[in-house]
Amino acid sequence: MEPKRELSSVDLAALATELSRYEGAKLDKAYLYDEDLLRLKLRDFDRGRIELLIEVGENKQAHVADPSRVPDAPGRPPEFAMMLRGRIESADLVSVEQYEFDRILVFEFERPDQNTTLVVELFGDGNVAVLDGNGEVVRSLETVRLKSRTVAPGSQYEFPKSRLNPLEVDYDTLEARMEQSDTDVVRTVATQLNLGGFWGEELCTRAGVEKTMEIADAGEDEFRAIHRELMDLADALRSGQFDPRVYVERDNEEDGDDDADGPLTERGTVVDVSPVVLEERSELPSQAFDSFNPALEEYFYRLKEQAQREEEGGGRERPDFEAEIEKEKRIIEQQEQAIEGFEEEAAELRRKAEICYARYDLIDEVLSTIQAARERNTPWADIQETLEQGAEQGIPAAEAVVDVDGAEGTVTVDVDDERITLDATTGVEKNADRLYQEAKRVEGKKEGAREAIEDTRERLEAVKRRREEWEAEPEPEPEPEEGEHEETDWLARESIPVRQPEQWYEEFRWFHTSDGYLVIGGRNADQNEALVKKYLDKHDRFFHTQAHGGPVTILKASGPSEPSSPVDFPDASLQEAAQFAVAYSSVWKDGRGAGDAYMVEPDQVSKTPESGEYLEKGGFAIRGDREYFRDMPCRVAVGITCADETRVIGGPPSAIEPDAETTITLEPGKFxxxxxxxKCYREFKSRFTDESFVRKIASADRIQEFLPPGGSDLLDV
Structure with a gap:
């Protein structure tokens, strides 16, 4: 049996109930390990030290851990952890909730200066988003840009589309949902009640209902039994009256002695954990716990031990094909729901357009009244007041008006139980035509969604093929010695895993030189100011162009939290930093092929102008001698890396081409x-077999971040 690696919605409902007992605790520190394990260290007046672990990688789970099982603090905290500490250190944990019945936990922290929300997504690829008091994303482990929702810094956080919460469903709703189905009972419970496959089977078993019974053959007795078991489960999850278990598969028959030394979880393979006793796991031995948190801790601790033993034992480690398949199936389901949403929206817009014609006289009277008033220069506020008086007098056209918006020039009416916003400056026909056109535009989105579904189905079939091929392959030969590894043909691979950790410097322009040094540059005057004030250290080098309108460019000797020491930068790195400064300046925008740059030490850069002079925002005074780099070519390369990290990179060709799997070189031009x-995005898509990989990590928007301002020509396509 494949071990469980992700907590279900039922598990999270129980976990949220138990974690709410820690409300009032104060946060001491936040740590991030390997971009997928978040540790929150808290202090509670009654309980003392609390260690909360949240994992969003291969295992998607959360639990309070014993301090002895907590990993040591990482040596250098990444930027995400530093940001989180800045926002919630010394903050009070005021609430922990599951969002509706989704696999999402929401942690609310309060501090006198600011409130912060931590949203933990334990589905799909997993994510942690940090929100400010207005619900805007400050940072997130992963940036999500889908048609259905966006999770990105600076945007309003969007929860997934709401679905039925089975823990709150009444009997009439359950019966109606069940009768909508045309399949068997267990699939109906799983899908119509939003419980998933396992809990669909568990509820049927508890209720004594035959799983394979056709829904047409089921009736009130079966529905009542399922609803009764569902409400019993809901009561247990809300009250915290649990009977937690960790289920184990014995490694051999001799382990059947329950009197053997050591806990059961040490003498077998853990495969499941649950806040309640499971009928579907009745054939497996289980270890009981007093509460759900210790059960979760023991389960995931042993699960990692098992993985480590398998890794040390050698042999082929089976990829988690089932998890990939389930992920693609979930994506297809979400895409199909999006198409249904487009169809409903288009139908509503057409219905509104038809009402415009069906109630032509009434709507025409509303529009004509407003237009006549505006021709007399009547203020919008007076128009609304007049319509309100008309409604009080029982005039039908005035009664239909809900709102008048002078800023937008619109009027909103309620007609035939439909609320319609109209352009008050045009007639009925044009308003109806606008609604029809909008319906067509919304329907057009369906085609894109259908194409996306086809892409997802292709990925699903590719995973299934890889599973068949893996199962048919013999055990591989031992790994070759160092230096004998065969290079991977990433362009030909059908599926490329995405590995894109967030870096502190990504808000700026950046690249790594061919010698491995980081170069960062400003995108605007604000970033130029920030680079000099916050990130220019004494052993770095400062570059700028002779031409006006160039980015502040810094060749870094060390990271922002690392000790700085003198560096003898190689000539290649200096040349590349200078070329970078020229390429992203007005030299490119002016269409010139080359330009000059200079380099100075950090102590030569000042915000204090010479007497009688003035420095604009983002400008600096340079004092002392400058080292010049003449005729730096205006050329950049953009590429995609695949080996250690998967991302778009861009900068001087000599620095980008060795690290990227494939590149495109650009110079000033007409596009x-x-x-x-x-054009770069389409070219990259044509080069990779896994087109979906390019869509995920190298969209046109991401590529544009690495292109200089102004026109460009692509040289090698």
């Missing part, structure tokens, strides 16, 4: 920045 980015 606008966004058009050049689209």
């Amino acid at each position: 606008a920045q966004n058009d050049a980015a689209v």
Whole structure:
């Protein structure tokens, strides 16, 4: 049996109930390990030290851990952890909730200066989003840009589309849902009640209902039994009256002696954990716990031990094909729901357009009244007041008006139980035509969604093929000695895993030189200011162009939290930093092929102008001698890396080409920045077999971040 690696919605409902007992605890520190394990260290007046572990990688789970089982603090905290500490250190944990019945935990922290929300997504690829008091994303482990929702810094956080919460469903709703189905009972419970496959089977077993019974053959007795078991489960999850278990598969028959030394979880393979006793696991031995948190801790601790033993034992480690398959199936389901949403929206817009014609006289009277008043220069506020008076007098056209918006020039009416916003400056026909056109536009989105579904289905079939091929392959030969590894042909691979950890410097322009040194540059005057004030250390080098309108460019000797020491930068790195400063300056925008840059020490850069002079925002005074780099070519390369990290990179060709799997070189030219980015995206898509990989990590928007301002030509396509 494949071990459980992700907590279910039922598990999270129980976990949220138990974690709410820690409300009032104060946060001491936040740690991040390997971009997928978050540790929150808290202090509670009654309980003392609390260690909360949240994992969003291969295992998607959360639990309070014994301090002896907590990993040591990482040596250098990554930027995400530093940001989190800045926001919630010394903050009070005021609430922990499961969002509806989704696999999402929401932690609310309060501090006198600011409130912070931590949203933990334990589905899909997993994510942690940090929100400010207005619900805007400050940072997230992963950036999500889908048609259905966006999770990105600076955007309003969007929860997934709401679905039925089975823990709150009444009997009539359950019966109606069940009768909508045309399959068997267990699939109906799993899908119509939003419980998933396992809990669909568990509820049927508890209720004594035959799983394979066709829904047409089921009736009130079966539905009542399922609803009764569902409400019993809901009561237990809300009250915290649990009987937690960790289920184990014995490694051999001799382990059947329950009097053997050591806990059961040490003498077998853990395969499941639950807040309640499971009928579907009745054939497996289980170890009981007093509460759900210790059960979760023991389960995931042993699960990692098992994985480590398998890794040390050698042999082929089976990829988790089932998890990939389930992920693609979930994506297809979400895409199908999006298509249904487009169809419903288009139908509503058409219905509104038809009402415009069906109630032509009434709507025409509303529009004509407003237009006549505006021709007399009547203020919008007076128009609304007049319509309100007309409604009080029982005039039908005035009664239909809900709102008048002078800023937008619109009027909203309620007609035939439909609320319609109209352009008050045009007639009925044009408003109806606008609604029809909008319906067509919304329907057009369905085609894109259908194409996306086809792409997802292709990925699903690719995973299934890889599973068949893996199972048919013999055990591989031992790994070759160092230096004998065969290079991977990433362009030909059908599926490329995405590995894209967030870096502190990604808000700026950046690249790594061919010698491995980091170069960062400002995108605007604000970033130029920030680079000099916050990130320019005494052993770095400062670059700028002779031409006006260039980015502050810094060749870094060390990271922002690392000790700085003198560096003898190689000539290649200096040349590349200078070329970078020229390429992303007005030299490129002016269409010139080359330009000059200079380099100075950090102590030569000052915000204090010479007497009688003035420095604009983002500008600096340079004092002393400068080292010049003449005729730096205006050329950049953009590429995609695949081996250690999967991401778009861009900068001087000599630095980018060795690290990227494939590159495109650009020079000043005729294509606008966004058009050049689209052309690069299409070219990259044509080079990779796994087109979905390019869509995920190298969209046109991401490529555009690495293109200089102004027009460009693509040289090698």
